[in-house]
Amino acid sequence: MITGSQKPLKEIATLVEPYERILILGCGTCVKTCFAGGEDEVAVLASALRLYFKKNYKMVAIDELTIERQCENEFIQEASFKAGQNDAILSLACGAGVQALAKRFAKSPVLPGVNTTFIGIQESPGIFTEECSGCGNCGLAVFGGICPLTRCSKKLLNGPCGGSCRGKCEIDADTDCAWQLIIDRMTLLGQLDNLATYIPPKNWSTSLSGGPRKLIREDHII
Amino acid sequence: MNSNLQKKLVNKEFVVTAECGPPRGANTAVITKKIQLLNGHVDAVNVTDNQTAIVRMSSIAASAHLVAAGMEPVMQMVVRDRNRIAIQSDIMGAYSLGIRNILCLSGDHQKFGSQPDALNVFDIDSTNLIHTVRQMRETGRDMSGYDLDQAPKMFIGAAANPFADPFEYRVLRLAKKIAAGADFIQTQCIYNMEKFKEWIKQARDIGLTEKVFILGGVTPLRSAGMARYMNQRVAGMDIPDKVIRRMEQVPKEQAPEEGVQICLETIEELKNLQGVHGVHIMAIEWEEIVGQIVQRSGLKKARG
Amino acid sequence: MIQAGQQPKITVFHCLNSFRETPQLFEGCQANIVKMACSSMTQDIYLLKAFEAGADAVIVLVCPEQACRYAEGSIRAKKRVTRVKALLDEIGLDGERLSLFNTMAEESVALRHIIQTTLVKLDTIGLNPAFNHYN
Numbered sequence: 001m002i003t004g005s006q007k008p009l010k011e012i013a014t015l016v017e018p019y020e021r022i023l024i025l026g027c028g029t030c031v032k033t034c035f036a037g038g039e040d041e042v043a044v045l046a047s048a049l050r051l052y053f054k055k056n057y058k059m060v061a062i063d064e065l066t067i068e069r070q071c072e073n074e075f076i077q078e079a080s081f082k083a084g085q086n087d088a089i090l091s092l093a094c095g096a097g098v099q100a101l102a103k104r105f106a107k108s109p110v111l112p113g114v115n116t117t118f119i120g121i122q123e124s125p126g127i128f129t130e131e132c133s134g135c136g137n138c139g140l141a142v143f144g145g146i147c148p149l150t151r152c153s154k155k156l157l158n159g160p161c162g163g164s165c166r167g168k169c170e171i172d173a174d175t176d177c178a179w180q181l182i183i184d185r186m187t188l189l190g191q192l193d194n195l196a197t198y199i200p201p202k203n204w205s206t207s208l209s210g211g212p213r214k215l216i217r218e219d220h221i222i
Numbered sequence: 223m224n225s226n227l228q229k230k231l232v233n234k235e236f237v238v239t240a241e242c243g244p245p246r247g248a249n250t251a252v253i254t255k256k257i258q259l260l261n262g263h264v265d266a267v268n269v270t271d272n273q274t275a276i277v278r279m280s281s282i283a284a285s286a287h288l289v290a291a292g293m294e295p296v297m298q299m300v301v302r303d304r305n306r307i308a309i310q311s312d313i314m315g316a317y318s319l320g321i322r323n324i325l326c327l328s329g330d331h332q333k334f335g336s337q338p339d340a341l342n343v344f345d346i347d348s349t350n351l352i353h354t355v356r357q358m359r360e361t362g363r364d365m366s367g368y369d370l371d372q373a374p375k376m377f378i379g380a381a382a383n384p385f386a387d388p389f390e391y392r393v394l395r396l397a398k399k400i401a402a403g404a405d406f407i408q409t410q411c412i413y414n415m416e417k418f419k420e421w422i423k424q425a426r427d428i429g430l431t432e433k434v435f436i437l438g439g440v441t442p443l444r445s446a447g448m449a450r451y452m453n454q455r456v457a458g459m460d461i462p463d464k465v466i467r468r469m470e471q472v473p474k475e476q477a478p479e480e481g482v483q484i485c486l487e488t489i490e491e492l493k494n495l496q497g498v499h500g501v502h503i504m505a506i507e508w509e510e511i512v513g514q515i516v517q518r519s520g521l522k523k524a525r526g
Numbered sequence: 527m528i529q530a531g532q533q534p535k536i537t538v539f540h541c542l543n544s545f546r547e548t549p550q551l552f553e554g555c556q557a558n559i560v561k562m563a564c565s566s567m568t569q570d571i572y573l574l575k576a577f578e579a580g581a582d583a584v585i586v587l588v589c590p591e592q593a594c595r596y597a598e599g600s601i602r603a604k605k606r607v608t609r610v611k612a613l614l615d616e617i618g619l620d621g622e623r624l625s626l627f628n629t630m631a632e633e634s635v636a637l638r639h640i641i642q643t644t645l646v647k648l649d650t651i652g653l654n655p656a657f658n659h660y661n
Contacts, residue, residue, distance in 0.1 A: 008616065009613065009616040009617060010616060040569075040570075040571065043571045044570045044571050044574060044613075047571060047574035047575060047578055048574060048613055048616075048617050050578060051574065051577055051578060051617050051619060051656050052617045052618065054656040054657075055617065055618050055619065055655050055656040056618075153331050154301075154302070154328050154329075154331065154342075154344050154347070155344040155347070156328065156344070156347040156348075157347050157349075157350070158347050158348075158349035158350070158395075158398060158402075159347070160386070160387075160388075160391070160395070161328040161348075161386075162328075162381060162382075162383035162386045162410060162457070162458045163330070163331075163386065163457035163458050164386050164387050164388070164457075164458070165386060165387055165457050165458060166387055167387065167388075170330070170331060170457035170458070171331045171333045171334075172333075177387070180387065180388055183388055183391050195391075195394070196394060196397065196398060198349065198353065198398065198401065198402055199349075200350065200353075201306060201345070201346040201347075201350045201354075201365070202345075202346075204345065
């Protein structure tokens with residue numbers, strides 16, 4: 001899932017300040033799962049903003065709606081009516097959703113209420129971790145299912161570095177050393193010898209470095 | 223062989239290298255001063271590359287200044303700040319400026335440096351870098367397979383840290399770097415001689431000490447505070463309690479001398495350790511002490 | 527700060543076992559009481575809605591931590607109250623307006639004390655600034 005966290009209230013208030021009628025549009029998929037932008041979060045934000053503006057003598061009408069996903073037209077069109085009724089849309093979706101809305105509702109200012117961060121998982125209730133950076137050429141088979149490009153702070157393919165200490169990364173006591181994890185996993189799998197093989201430089205042309213990417217499936221295009 | 227450091231190691235000399243951090247500015251006088259302090263005492267001088275991610279004059283430029291002054295640099299190159307295009311370009315440029323030794327490193331993460339908001343690179347890792355430099359030397363080609371108009375032929379170094387985790391894997395990593403093309407190794411500074419001996423024994427047991435020249439790293443401690451700080455805050459540093467206690471038990475003014483004493487004892491052990499071919503003295507911002515250490519350890523001959 | 531004749535509005539959220547109303551408990555204020563089956567029903571939105579409805583202070587009463595009938599209710603309630611207090615600070619309403627106490631229904635003296643303390647606090651921080659604009 002894509003993870004994000006809601007922007008601080010003051011930052012959001014500044015973004016929506018120029019408008020009198022605001023639609024807060026939530027998303028029921030990734031951002032709901034990480035408690036940033038689902039219908040519950042939309043309701044709380046709407047209430048908080050109403051109180052904030054009331055306290056500051058500002059008249060503002062806040063509308064609320066949550067759709068299943070903001071990355072597909074099928075769901076975005078459900079918001080058409082409310083989009084037309086309001087002066088601006090504050091989207092609590094990930095950056096992709098915000099941009100999709102901006103494409104479809106070209107005449108509405110679309111503002112981001114969430115800081116999108118990473119592709120990750122819910123490690124345990126309330127804790128989310130970054131796992132994948134979308135390199136476009138997955139080599140997880142070589143590394144025992146642990147991605148060194150994402151989880152090693154230095155993207156080492158032939159790690160670890162000299163800063164690995166007690167299983168933690170040099171940058172943070174809370175960050176696991178990915179290479180310690182890889183070594184432990186490969187040892188468990190009886191495949192530690194595989195790590196003696198030299199891994200050549202990564203071909204980054206399939207990643208964002210090669211330019212914004214597109215996926216086209218002819219079999220799904222009519 | 224283009225590198226004097228290499229010539230001496232091949233001739234079975236016990237070499238001495240030191241370290242020089244470039245200035246945080248364009249002031250070459252700083253480099254000149256450090257050269258004066260080290261001249262005649264050491265066989266080569268490492269020039270650091272934006273060490274601890276603090277912006278300094280570039281390693282390639284500072285190394286070129288050393289060459290101009292008649293000193294042999296070991297240019298350190300980290301993969302944190304440059305992609306493979308810039309890296310290959312800099313290797314060729316360095317060679318053209320008379321630089322003959324390169325130490326291939328990952329680089330400290332920028333989070334604690336002077337520019338934590340920078341985008342880091344890590345396009346290739348330090349092992350890839352070793353491989354690239356060797357490939358240029360042995361095949362005369364760059365990473366894309368292009369036939370270079372005069373290939374750089376560097377003496378290739380890598381770092382090893384016997385004190386980082388996971389310990390069991392450290393020797394395997396050393397083997398990997400040697401297989402990729404490392405000619406010499408400089409280790410993290412040694413205070414835990416037991417652990418170092420264990421590491422080098424493991425390396426010896428699988429024949430690695432025959433394939434690469436290992437230089438043991440040493441850093442003289444100046445105070446008990448420095449010892450405690452390095453042990454707690456520097457990743458991959460191992461300073462045993464008995465060393466810290468030695469520093470704590472002497473009066474403050476005598477601490478530097480105690481630190482030098484410990485350093486000399488370490489060097490003495492290294493001289494007698496099979497598989498160790500030299501010592502790398504990292505006297506951070508204390509270059510003056512290097513000459514004294516070289517003298518008192520009995521390593522001073524005609525050097526430089 | 528509270529003008530003569532003004533009665534502060536206090537909303538009390540409580541779980542079944544943590545509160546029982548007694549005579550004169552709310553003397554000096556207007557109380558709005560919201561009963562929940564368990565303190566885990568405490569949700570951010572309800573707390574904020576209470577302030578939107580004009581509450582000057584909101585009190586959440588839950589069972590003592592080891593005594594929650596449904597195990598984690600009071601712990602969850604506390605975490606959410608902590609979060610909403612911070613949000614109230616960001617809004618500019620003052621997180622002090624919201625508090626959580628661990629009580630049992632029989633503890634009428636403790637309950638009285640909580641209400642009194644809240645009224646004293648309101649005397650210092652004033653009524654809900656979204657509804658009372660002081661010039």
